[in-house]
Amino acid sequence: MSDNVRVYEIAEEAGASSNEVIAKAKDLGIELKSPQTAVSFEDAEEITNYIMTGKSSKLVKKTVTKVVKKKEAPKKEEETPKEEEKAEKEVKTEKTVETKQEETPEKQEEKSLEKETSVKSVAPKRVVPKRRGLKIIKKKKPREEKEPTISNNIDNQPKKAMKSLSEILGGNENSNSNEQTKVSQEQTAALKQKKKEKKKQPPKAHEHGKVIEFERGSENNFSNASDESLLGEEVVLLDMDLADTSKLFDEPAKNNTKNDKDKKQTRSSRPAAFGNRPQGLKRKKRKKRIRREVEEIDITEVTIPEDVRVYEFAEACGKSPAEVITVLFGLGMMVTKNDFLKQDELEILGEEFGIEVTVKDALEDANYVEDYQEEEIDESNFETRPPVVTIMGHVDHGKTSLLDKIRSSKIASAEAGGITQHISAYTIKQNNQKITFVDTPGHAAFSAMRARGASVTDIVIIVVAADDGVKQQTEEVISHAKESGCPIIVAVNKIDKEAANMDMVKSQMAEREMTPVDWGGEIEFIGVSAKTGEGIDDLLENILLQSEILELKADPNAKAKATVVESSLEKGRGPVATVIVQNGELKVGDNVVCDTTFGRVKAITNDLGKPVKSLGLSETGSILGLNEVPDAGTVMVAQDSDKEAREIATKRAEHARAKELSKSTKVSLEEMSGLIAEGKIKQLPVIIKTDVGGSLEAIKGSLEKIQNEEVKVKVIHSGVGGITESDLILASASEGCIILGFNVRPTGSVKNKAKADGITINTYSIIYDLIDDIKDTLSGMMSAVIREENTGQAEVRDTFVVPKVGTVAGCFVTDGKVIRGGHARIIRDGVVTYTGKISSLKRFKDDVKEVSNGYECGIMFDKFNDIKVGDYIETFIQIEEKREIKA
Numbered sequence: 001m002s003d004n005v006r007v008y009e010i011a012e013e014a015g016a017s018s019n020e021v022i023a024k025a026k027d028l029g030i031e032l033k034s035p036q037t038a039v040s041f042e043d044a045e046e047i048t049n050y051i052m053t054g055k056s057s058k059l060v061k062k063t064v065t066k067v068v069k070k071k072e073a074p075k076k077e078e079e080t081p082k083e084e085e086k087a088e089k090e091v092k093t094e095k096t097v098e099t100k101q102e103e104t105p106e107k108q109e110e111k112s113l114e115k116e117t118s119v120k121s122v123a124p125k126r127v128v129p130k131r132r133g134l135k136i137i138k139k140k141k142p143r144e145e146k147e148p149t150i151s152n153n154i155d156n157q158p159k160k161a162m163k164s165l166s167e168i169l170g171g172n173e174n175s176n177s178n179e180q181t182k183v184s185q186e187q188t189a190a191l192k193q194k195k196k197e198k199k200k201q202p203p204k205a206h207e208h209g210k211v212i213e214f215e216r217g218s219e220n221n222f223s224n225a226s227d228e229s230l231l232g233e234e235v236v237l238l239d240m241d242l243a244d245t246s247k248l249f250d251e252p253a254k255n256n257t258k259n260d261k262d263k264k265q266t267r268s269s270r271p272a273a274f275g276n277r278p279q280g281l282k283r284k285k286r287k288k289r290i291r292r293e294v295e296e297i298d299i300t301e302v303t304i305p306e307d308v309r310v311y312e313f314a315e316a317c318g319k320s321p322a323e324v325i326t327v328l329f330g331l332g333m334m335v336t337k338n339d340f341l342k343q344d345e346l347e348i349l350g351e352e353f354g355i356e357v358t359v360k361d362a363l364e365d366a367n368y369v370e371d372y373q374e375e376e377i378d379e380s381n382f383e384t385r386p387p388v389v390t391i392m393g394h395v396d397h398g399k400t401s402l403l404d405k406i407r408s409s410k411i412a413s414a415e416a417g418g419i420t421q422h423i424s425a426y427t428i429k430q431n432n433q434k435i436t437f438v439d440t441p442g443h444a445a446f447s448a449m450r451a452r453g454a455s456v457t458d459i460v461i462i463v464v465a466a467d468d469g470v471k472q473q474t475e476e477v478i479s480h481a482k483e484s485g486c487p488i489i490v491a492v493n494k495i496d497k498e499a500a501n502m503d504m505v506k507s508q509m510a511e512r513e514m515t516p517v518d519w520g521g522e523i524e525f526i527g528v529s530a531k532t533g534e535g536i537d538d539l540l541e542n543i544l545l546q547s548e549i550l551e552l553k554a555d556p557n558a559k560a561k562a563t564v565v566e567s568s569l570e571k572g573r574g575p576v577a578t579v580i581v582q583n584g585e586l587k588v589g590d591n592v593v594c595d596t597t598f599g600r601v602k603a604i605t606n607d608l609g610k611p612v613k614s615l616g617l618s619e620t621g622s623i624l625g626l627n628e629v630p631d632a633g634t635v636m637v638a639q640d641s642d643k644e645a646r647e648i649a650t651k652r653a654e655h656a657r658a659k660e661l662s663k664s665t666k667v668s669l670e671e672m673s674g675l676i677a678e679g680k681i682k683q684l685p686v687i688i689k690t691d692v693g694g695s696l697e698a699i700k701g702s703l704e705k706i707q708n709e710e711v712k713v714k715v716i717h718s719g720v721g722g723i724t725e726s727d728l729i730l731a732s733a734s735e736g737c738i739i740l741g742f743n744v745r746p747t748g749s750v751k752n753k754a755k756a757d758g759i760t761i762n763t764y765s766i767i768y769d770l771i772d773d774i775k776d777t778l779s780g781m782m783s784a785v786i787r788e789e790n791t792g793q794a795e796v797r798d799t800f801v802v803p804k805v806g807t808v809a810g811c812f813v814t815d816g817k818v819i820r821g822g823h824a825r826i827i828r829d830g831v832v833t834y835t836g837k838i839s840s841l842k843r844f845k846d847d848v849k850e851v852s853n854g855y856e857c858g859i860m861f862d863k864f865n866d867i868k869v870g871d872y873i874e875t876f877i878q879i880e881e882k883r884e885i886k887a
């Protein structure tokens with residue numbers, strides 16, 4: 001025995017305080033007075049062992065006594081937990097909720113007992129300072145787990161901990177007992193439940209506590225599992241692991257059936273945790289199924305008609321209409337499954353789906369014009385044909401008068417308003433050579449018709465009045481003539497007039513790249529007078545000369561091909577079409593097709609109004625026998641049989657109808673969103689009825705022209721013929737619809753019904769009036785423009801707060817004048833800070849209406865008092881202006 005160990009050294013060795021050592025030593029019957037007291041080495045070892053393990057050979061009897069004592073006097077026990085708690089705080093400060101719960105006397109008592117038990121049961125192999133701090137945390141096992149964490153000297157421990165984590169999460173693969181498995185499943189379920197409840201919220205400190213609590217509840221689980229899960233951070237890791245695990249399980253789920261149940265749970269809980277509905281997954285699955293089915297078809301190329309609808313295309317490609325619509329939606333096209341697809345859309349869709357799309361003409365079997373051109377051309381039968389000449393020019397420059405003079409006819413006087421209302425064609429003879437003239441109306445609204453006229457035209461004559469020169473419509477005519485590619489002759493009319501100035505016309509035309517031949521250009525300028533007839537022969541000679549150069553030829557024996565230049569519905573005669581024969585000979589009895597119309601030619605009237613049996617090359621006349629009124633500009637071709645003609649026309653009519661319907665439903669995304677967003681797109685629905693097809697085309701064309709982005713005319717129906725009851729029905733179905741009649745008037749019953757139904761019918765005999773009326777209507781529909789006009793500016797030089805009234809700005813008017821009741825904006829440092837109305841304007845104490853530049857005034861605003869010195873007040877008035885539509 002040697003007295004060479006002091007109390008404080010024992011304390012150090014045992015990781016306890018000197019007082020504890022003294023107390024423990026006392027238990028062993030060793031009296032120690034102070035930390036400096038020395039004990040024998042054996043005693044020191046005994047004390048250390050006792051402190052570390054709670055066991056001592058010297059203690060047996062005393063320990064029993066102590067336990068009894070503890071039960072009798074638990075207060076003494078409290079001292080130890082408190083000390084232990086201190087130790088725990090040193091080790092871990094994060095534990096909040098749990099630790100606090102443990103501080104309740106009851107729990108402390110339990111813990112003390114647990115601690116006692118643990119002291120007895122745990123083998124004292126390792127000497128780890130402050131281990132007792134961990135003992136405080138309710139259970140032995142967690143305490144033991146913390147040892148390696150703190151000491152960091154047991155390599156195997158973390159691995160064990162990892163295993164236990166996966167046991168908890170993944171279904172207890174490594175659990176040894178069924179009980180543990182059960183507990184672990186409960187834990188998983190409870191964790192998932194909690195996740196569902198909390199969804200996206202990150203785990204909070206108190207939640208960690210809860211998780212721990214739950215884990216504590218499953219003591220059995222922890223008896224084998226290692227124990228780092230007690231740490232708050234580790235609980236977080238558990239959560240993350242769970243999420244990760246579920247993620248990992250997501251993909252290989254297909255191949256692995258063993259843990260299907262668990263995986264399903266994980267999958268379904270995951271979207272919920274992220275705030276999504278589990279149904280989303282179901283939908284996804286369904287989609288996938290569809291795709292698989294589609295893929296099985298594996299279509300690599302399709303041949304489709306030119307005009308194919310979305311659903312038809314989808315069907316052909318083995319896709320669903322939704323897939324096609326989705327692709328187009330991505331391109332900004334809002335289509336329905338019944339809409340037609342454009343060529344470029346088809347190309348994109350083909351690329352998108354990896355399908356080679358071959359487009360065939362939808363009207364392949366009904367493309368009678370192409371078929372005719374391919375089949376009927378036989379150059380060996382070619383003969384020179386008369387030229388077709390179109391006369392165009394500015395209004396009142398004398399087109400009709402000129403043609404009248406040429407044909408010694410009086411057409412002009414028969415026209416309403418002195419305007420040529422419809423295209424007419426006539427054939428004359430000059431030196432025994434035929435020339436066919438087409439008269440086009442002089443109004444700009446007929447531009448479209450003129451363009452069509454030019455397509456049957458061989459030579460264009462532009463009429464320019466020698467006294468008036470080039471006008472707006474002359475310029476338009478030049479464009480159309482150039483576009484047609486036809487040779488042009490300029491007829492400078494009214495040369496009989498004093499004011500006639502040929503050179504002026506020439507120079508004006510030269511400026512527009514219409515240089516006269518005598519000025520080194522290519523255009524013939526012929527001075528004519530429709531009044532005196534001067535120069536007319538010269539003009540006709542020139543036409544024939546041009547015609548010769550053109551070498552116009554056609555086959556008189558071919559099946560007839562003609563172009564409709566005018567059409568109308570005549571009472572007692574039915575649809576009437578004025579045509580110019582371009583090839584072959586059009587005979588009475590021919591079965592003809594004319595786009596969507598067909599029929600057998602019943603009768604032909606030539607340009608002189610005489611019935612004829614046939615029309616030869618370039619001749620013109622009116623034919624009867626069509627089932628409907630054909631559109632002006634369409635091509636008429638004779639067919640072998642009535643059946644053939646009917647079939648072609650019916651097919652084309654169906655196609656046209658379907659396309660028209662599709663047009664109404666097709667709207668780009670941009671347009672659609674624009675319409676929805678603005679909600680102010682205004683349309684004037686109209687029904688147009690005219691006496692002849694030419695006027696109809698012209699009116700429609702000009703109405704389309706005068707629309708703008710805000711208001712437009714929507715032609716819901718148009719046709720040749722009188723206004724009927726069915727027009728009224730159609731009009732009443734569309735809100736605000738008006739019926740426009742040109743050279744047609746409603747009959748008694750229709751008129752009465754329109755009056756009763758409150759439907760407006762406007763009739764006109766002059767196109768100008770009709771268009772002007774519509775312009776006025778549209779202008780009225782346009783929202784007024786509010787224009788601002790600045791009236792003045794004032795500088796705030798002082799401010800006065802008037803109790804119960806507000807702040808008065810003492811101002812100096814620096815520009816214009818300030819008006820009471822006017823609008824004003826307050827500009828502070830160049831930025832508008834307020835816009836409102838001036839509620840009070842004073843000069844000294846008097847209310848005034850306005851204060852001019854150079855004067856001081858007091859200004860108050862309506863419900864605004866934040867005025868500061870240095871602010872500028874800009875006053876303005878708002879002027880509402882009605883917008884006018886420009887055509």
Ligand SMILES: Nc1nc2c(ncn2[C@@H]2O[C@H](COP(=O)(O)OP(=O)(O)OP(=O)(O)O)[C@@H](O)[C@H]2O)c(=O)[nH]1
Pocket residue numbers: 393394395396397398399400401402412418419420421441442443493494495496497528529530531532
């Ligand atoms: N002095 C004179 N007057 C002419 C001549 N040609 C036409 N006019 C007159 O000019 C006016 C217009 O003639 P139109 O033949 O109606 O003119 P347009 O170009 O056919 O007119 P629209 O049919 O309205 O497009 C008429 O009053 C004619 O009498 C001419 O050579 N000399």
